[in-house]
Amino acid sequence: xxxxxxxxxxxxxxxxxxxxxxxxxxxxxxxxxxxxxxxxxxxxxxxxxxxxxxxxxxxxxxxxxxxxxxxxxxxxxxxxxxxxxxxxxxxxxxxxxxxxxxxxxxxxxxxxxxxxxxxxxxxxxxxxxxxxxxxxxxxxxxxxxxxxxxxxxxxxxxxxxxxxxxxxxxxxxxxxxxxxxxxxxxxxxxxxxxxxxxxxxxxxxxxxxxxxxxxxxxxxxxxxxxxxxxxxxxxxxxxxxxxxxxxxxxxxxxxxxxxxxxxxxxxxxxxxxxxxxxxxxxxxxxxxxxxxxxxxxxxxxxxxxxxxxxxxxxxxxxxxxxxxxxxxxxxxxxxxxxxxxxxxxxxxxxxxxxxxxxxxxxxxxxxxxxxxxxxxxxxxxxxxxxxxxxxxxxxxxxxxxxxxxxxxxxxxxxxxxxxxxxxxxxxxxxxxxxxxxxxxxxxxxxxxxxxxxxxxxxxxxxxxxxxxxxxxxxxxxxxxxxxxxxxxxxxxxxxxxxxxxxxxxxxxxxxxxxxxxxxxxxxxxxxxxxxxxxxxxxxxxxxxxxxxxxxxxxxxxxxxxxxxxxxxxxxxxxxxxxxxxxxxxxxxxxxxxxxxxxxxxxxxxxxxxxxxxxxxxxxxxxxxxxxxxxxxxxxxxxxxxxxxxxxxxxxxxxxxxxxxxx
Amino acid sequence: xxxxxxxxxxxxxxxxxxxxxxxxxxxxxxxxxxxxxxxxxxxxxxxxxxxxxxxxxxxxxxxxxxxxxxxxxxxxxxxxxxxxxxxxxxxxxxxxxxxxxxxxxxxxxxxxxxxxxxxxxxxxxxxxxxxxxxxxxxxxxxxxxxx
Numbered sequence: 001x002x003x004x005x006x007x008x009x010x011x012x013x014x015x016x017x018x019x020x021x022x023x024x025x026x027x028x029x030x031x032x033x034x035x036x037x038x039x040x041x042x043x044x045x046x047x048x049x050x051x052x053x054x055x056x057x058x059x060x061x062x063x064x065x066x067x068x069x070x071x072x073x074x075x076x077x078x079x080x081x082x083x084x085x086x087x088x089x090x091x092x093x094x095x096x097x098x099x100x101x102x103x104x105x106x107x108x109x110x111x112x113x114x115x116x117x118x119x120x121x122x123x124x125x126x127x128x129x130x131x132x133x134x135x136x137x138x139x140x141x142x143x144x145x146x147x148x149x150x151x152x153x154x155x156x157x158x159x160x161x162x163x164x165x166x167x168x169x170x171x172x173x174x175x176x177x178x179x180x181x182x183x184x185x186x187x188x189x190x191x192x193x194x195x196x197x198x199x200x201x202x203x204x205x206x207x208x209x210x211x212x213x214x215x216x217x218x219x220x221x222x223x224x225x226x227x228x229x230x231x232x233x234x235x236x237x238x239x240x241x242x243x244x245x246x247x248x249x250x251x252x253x254x255x256x257x258x259x260x261x262x263x264x265x266x267x268x269x270x271x272x273x274x275x276x277x278x279x280x281x282x283x284x285x286x287x288x289x290x291x292x293x294x295x296x297x298x299x300x301x302x303x304x305x306x307x308x309x310x311x312x313x314x315x316x317x318x319x320x321x322x323x324x325x326x327x328x329x330x331x332x333x334x335x336x337x338x339x340x341x342x343x344x345x346x347x348x349x350x351x352x353x354x355x356x357x358x359x360x361x362x363x364x365x366x367x368x369x370x371x372x373x374x375x376x377x378x379x380x381x382x383x384x385x386x387x388x389x390x391x392x393x394x395x396x397x398x399x400x401x402x403x404x405x406x407x408x409x410x411x412x413x414x415x416x417x418x419x420x421x422x423x424x425x426x427x428x429x430x431x432x433x434x435x436x437x438x439x440x441x442x443x444x445x446x447x448x449x450x451x452x453x454x455x456x457x458x459x460x461x462x463x464x465x466x467x468x469x470x471x472x473x474x475x476x477x478x479x480x481x482x483x484x485x486x487x488x489x490x491x492x493x494x495x496x497x498x499x500x501x502x503x504x505x506x507x508x509x510x511x512x513x514x515x516x517x518x519x520x521x522x523x524x525x526x527x528x529x530x531x532x533x534x535x536x537x538x539x540x541x542x543x544x545x546x547x548x549x550x551x552x553x554x555x556x557x558x559x560x561x562x563x564x565x566x567x568x569x570x571x572x573x574x575x576x577x578x579x580x581x582x583x584x585x586x587x588x589x590x591x592x593x594x595x596x597x598x599x600x601x602x603x604x605x606x607x608x609x610x611x612x613x614x615x616x617x618x619x620x621x622x623x624x625x626x627x628x629x630x631x632x633x634x635x636x637x638x639x640x641x642x643x644x645x646x647x648x649x650x651x652x653x654x655x656x657x658x659x660x661x662x
Numbered sequence: 663x664x665x666x667x668x669x670x671x672x673x674x675x676x677x678x679x680x681x682x683x684x685x686x687x688x689x690x691x692x693x694x695x696x697x698x699x700x701x702x703x704x705x706x707x708x709x710x711x712x713x714x715x716x717x718x719x720x721x722x723x724x725x726x727x728x729x730x731x732x733x734x735x736x737x738x739x740x741x742x743x744x745x746x747x748x749x750x751x752x753x754x755x756x757x758x759x760x761x762x763x764x765x766x767x768x769x770x771x772x773x774x775x776x777x778x779x780x781x782x783x784x785x786x787x788x789x790x791x792x793x794x795x796x797x798x799x800x801x802x803x804x805x806x807x808x809x
Contacts (some may be wrong), residue, residue, distance in 0.1 A: 415710035441728050442760040449782045450759070451676040458683060481785075486782030497763075 003048035003120045007065070008038045009082065010057050012107055017109060018051060025113045025172075035059045039067075042074060049116050052099075053084035054090065062097055068595035069098040075440065078119035082107060088301040091294065095308040102309070104294065108287045110168070113293075114266040117172050131248065132156045134175040136166035138184050138193060142233065146179065149237040150244075163187035167195055167472070168290070170202055171265045177248055179231070182211040190225035197226040200384075200392045201265070206212075206247035209514075267384055268292045268310075272302040273317040273346065276371065282315065285373040299328030306338050312661070313384055315376075317369075318347035326361040333362035340390070344376075406584055431500065438496050445489055452482040491618040499625055503543040510547065510583065511542040514572040517551050522558050529566060530559070535573035536581065542650050546626045553619040554585040554646050560590035560613050561644065574576045582633075588643035592636075600636055666723035667693045668799075671703045672757075673731050677780070680787065681726070681757070684809040688715060690790035692723060700734025702743060703727075707749055721752060727774075729758045729765060737768055745772040751805040753798060800808065 005027045007018050015031040022029040030047070032038040035058050041047065050068065054061040061081065068074045079101075081094040085105025094102045101115055133155045135146045138163075147157045158173055160166035163184045170178060178196065193207045209227040212234075228247040231240050269291045273279045276297070283293040294311065296302040300323050302316070302578040314332065318325035325345060333339050344365045345346035358366045364386075367379055456479045460472060467475070511534055518532050540547065555570065561569030571586040590613070592600070601624040623646075627634045630649035638644035668685070672678045677727065682694055694781040697703045703725070705711035709718050725743075729736035736756065755776040756769045769777050781787050 439760070439762055439764075442762050443758070446759045446780075446782060447674060447677060450680065450780060450784075450787070453782050454676070454680040454683070454784040454787065458680075483783050493761075 003027050003116075004046070005029045005116060005584055006038060006041055006047040006050045008033075008035065008051065008056065008061070009053040010034070010055075011053075014053075014082075014105075018112070021109045021113050022116070025117070027113075027116065028129065033057075035061075035064050038064065042068075042071075045247050046073065046141060047077060048120055050077055050079045051082050051112070051116075052079055053095070054081060054085050062094060065094070065097050065099060067193050078116075079120075080112065082112070086294075088296050088305045088398050090293070092305060092308050095582075102294075103292055106287070107294060108290060110290050111287075111292045113267045114168075114172050114290075118265060119230045121174075130156050131177070132158060132164060132173065132175040133244065134158045134160065134170055134173070134178045136160045136163060136178065136180040136184070136189070137577040138162060138181065142181070144212075149240060153241050155244075163189070164190055170196060170200070172203065174202070175205060177206045177208065177244060179208045179210055179244070182209055190227075193225040193227050208243060209246060266290070266292065268294065269308075269313045269315060270294045270296060270302060270305065270311040270381065271315045272299065272325075273315075273319070274320040274400040275299060275317075282373070282376075285377065289377050292382075299323030299325065299331075303331060306332065306335070307454060310338075311341060312387070314341055314343045316343055316345055316363070318324040318345050318354060321323060326357055329358070329361040329363050332595070339526055340387065342387045344379055344383060354579060366536075434496065435500070438628065440494050446486060449482045449489075451487050453479050453486075456482070488616050488618070491616045491622070493624060495618055495622045498549065498622060499629070501546070503546065503629060505541055505543055507539055507541050508544055508547070509538075510551075511536050511538045511572075514545075514555065517548065518555050518570070518572070521555055525559065528559075528563070528568065530562075530568045530570060533569070533571045534575075538574055540583070542630055545631070547650070550626050550648065551585075553623045554648075557586035557619060557646075558585055558589065558644075560589075560615070561591070562587050563613070565589060575647060578634075582649045584645050584647045586643065586645040589637040591640050591642050591644045593640050594638060597636060597638070601634065633644060665692045666799075669703065669706065669722035669725045670694055670696045671698075671700065671725065671727045671731065671736070671795060672696060672739075673698045673728065677728070680784065681780075681791070684784070684788045684791035685795065687788045688693055690794050695722070698755040699732045700736065700739035700742075703739055704734070707743070708753075710748075720798070721749075723804065724753045724794075726755050726757045729756060729760060729769070737772055739806075740769070740772045740774060753802065753804065754755045755794060755798065756795070 005022050007015055007022070007029055009015050009018070009031075010033050012033075015033065019029045019031050032041060035056055038050075052061045052065060056064075061083070065081070068077060068079060069128055079099050081102045082105065083090065083094075083101040083102070084105045086102070091104075093104045100119060100291065103112060103115075131154070133150055135143055135150075135157060136159075137143050137146070138161055138575040143159045143161075147159065150157050158169055158175055160169050163180070163186055166178070166180060169175075178193075180189040180192050184192075187195075189209050189211075193209065196202045196205060196207060207226070208230040209225065210233055211230055212232070229243050231243055235462050267290075269286055271279055271282050271286070271293055273282070273295075274297055279297070280293045283295055286293045294305065294309070296305055299316075299320055302314070303323075306314075316325050316332075320328075321332075325347070329343060329345065331373060332341070342364045343362070343363075344367055345360065345363035346367060346369050347354045348369045355366045359563060364383055365379055367376055367415055456475045460467070464472075514534050518534065522528075522530055522532065551572075555572070558570045559568065565588070570587045571584075573584060573586075575582050575584050601620050624634050627648050627650065632649040634646065634648040636644055636646045668690070670678065670681060672681060678696055682696070685694060690798075695706065697706055702712070706713045706716065707721070709716045727736050727739065731739070734742075736758070740754060743752060743754065753775045754773070755778060756765075756774045757778050757780060758765065759780055761779045766777050775795075776798075778790055781790060
């Protein structure tokens, strides 16, 4: 991986040290001693990473950071602040101004290069295309030999002289394959492979164990460690290449997630202690291990820093002035974003009481300050690894859960869609049936009625002389029944047709419509005394044909049920009382018993004797059907002999406020 | 000039009797020829089958056509009449029980001249027959023969 790294530091030593380290790491470093120089570099072309000192001869590094973040061409570049001003306050200021990382001096150069690589990896979605092989062997001769074998075959070769160094390179560079010698000083090859297998980010990398031994046990040892294959060193180049190609092929299907943090990658530790001396010693020891250490001198400082800086482990002194270790720990463990960071409590006291105090506050581990730093380093390593495994487990669990949820949702959606499709098909079938039914009713049911009426009529005319009055009355009753049956069929067909008819909504003057209908009805009964009161200027959004059916039925009913009065008062208007405004039709006629109000709107339901008021009992059912199709409501109020009022709305919008009263 | 015939296409004998009676009551004196399905109607109009030797220069003044008929139904017959130059302009009045919208649309689509629904009340039926007779046999000017 290559990338341009702009190094801005006024110290020649630092510039040389970093330039050398980044060059060795495969980067292209550009050292600058002043901000003016750096600005010059930035105008010439893009850089991938900036390492920025805070105190510079010609200005403030933090100001320059602001410039970088404000400029469109450079605002996305990764910036690592590197400063002796590494107090918690300085760190917070830097991170708040948009630094990606803040490293204090003295720094660990390996950590810096590793962090740089992490930044560049996360910024580049696709790493270089060619295949990289890491060779770990303590013999320089063998390293060279393998390099000469692999490079002509198109591989990029990385080398490491020890297991520890190899693991570091593996974490930094994420090779496509690792070849490791079985016999190494320090950790041996089998251990290297086992560690790779334990790391979430690296475990997918195929490993070949190199061995000098010829005994059968070496193969067992290789497989036991989790190696994908083993190669005897004396085997020829062709065999080695073939085995490498084979493990690479097998590994293609199981590439590790690029974004998984490596267990062996650069780690940041927050050390909190009120003693500067101890803090210094601790920081030095941990830096030697490759960690970046942020020193904080109090619990308050630590909490402030944790709000802007994520760390991998916290070392916390139990006895401190101010907030104190126990309370600091409690607060950290009560904060969502940092509660999972491993926290190791440090104390000078070597007693049970202190240990219990620390653990009770939520610390993950406890260590006495008198312990050797080696013990402390080991504890830190264990905690970081534990955290890594937890993260990984959680991620796997979450992924599984997510998959389950997705599968369940998909199944539910599929079932819903199937059910809906089935319902639509069923509905269409039912509609077709209904249409066929009403078609045949329309054609076939009326014909016999016509015969009954027609031949009764013929009998009355042709055989009048042979019929007495009773016979003629009977025939007239037969005719009346046939005609009534005809009306019933027509009304039923009408009701069914209204339910199926397409609606064409428009805004219309409902007052004018009521006026015209009432006028027609009045003209049909000129002998009656009818006083009509129709509120002017009411508008509605409705299907004109269907709305006419509603008003015709309601006004016709009003006329019908006032027919026994000397004079009738019929009113149409809008009721604006409490609740939704509603149109109403009111009369002062016969009314009905409110006890039976719920039967008003059922088909064939009649509340009056046929002899008193004629009708098929379908009118109000039709009205209700139309009102419902508009999304409205209909209800009635009445008392026997005190008239009736029918209220209706036509959808919420149509019956609300000004839209009705243009 | 001899009065032209009325061709009534009706399969229900009750309806046939009532229609003939209604026409008679409305003082229509034209001869009413009755056929009982669409095929017979075609035979009559084009001189085939039972009407092999009919004088084809004598076409009905108006055809009263029911929709539901055995064999060839009303709409089928209408389609055939409108596609033949000899009967393309023949006045056809649909006389049926149904007032289904689809029936009305189809009838007019296929070139019916009028659509009348047979009422249940016989008195209304006579009234309708009277109006029909007045219009189609007296007022309406038929198209010139042979175009």
